[in-house]
Amino acid sequence: MRVFKNYAPKQIAKYVVAFFKGQFSIEGQxxxxxxxxxxxxxxxxxxxxxxxxxxxxxxxxxxSTKLEVEQYH
Known part of the structure; x- marks a missing residue:
């Protein structure tokens, strides 16, 4: 489980897409x-x-959409 010190949606989304299943924590949230x-x-x-x-x-x-589009070019 990864702990994020700050809420950064793009960074957390990268983690979620890369690992597909699991947990993460945001300090204070x-x-x-x-x-x-x-x-x-x-x-x-x-x-x-x-x-x-x-x-x-x-x-x-x-x-995910961006990755799918880039694969077809």
């Missing part, structure tokens, strides 16, 4: 799980945590 290259949003999460998940997942999707 808590522990998050990811599966299939996406952060799992749980019902019990507060709104701030859900927003973090959404932002990281958007970055991960953008990275």
């Amino acid at each position: 808590g522990v998050f799980e990811f599966d299939a290259g996406r952060v799992v949003v749980k019902v019990k999460m507060d709104e701030a945590s859900k927003k973090i998940c959404k932002e990281i997942n958007e970055e991960a999707t953008a990275m």
